[in-house]
Amino acid sequence: MAKSYTANINMSVYGAADDGEEYCHEIFLTKGSYDINLEADDTDVDLDLYIADNEGNILFEDESEDSDVSVEVEIYNEGVLRFYVKAFGDTKYTINISEQD
16 A cells, blocks of 8 residues: 655655565645655665656656666646656665755
8 A cells, every 4th residue: 555745845755675566655746846866775776766646647757777766847736646666676765855946
């Protein structure tokens, strides 16, 4: 079951991933611009990030072979976004969300 969070200005979500598994975090964001960073504790592990709105529309996807992902996202309608993290290896990870000025 997914957990829901509210992001005001700055927020960090922590998780642990097993090889080949996908994890979902539901986070409520208001309208605005956000810097989103996904960081793996183990830099040898590839993490993919997908961000979808409440209707399942993909707003961002990263399938690079990197352990870290950075993106700027513009939210036009407040609501719950789903952050999917897929791991290719075992690692803990952090999703940092910061509202831009």
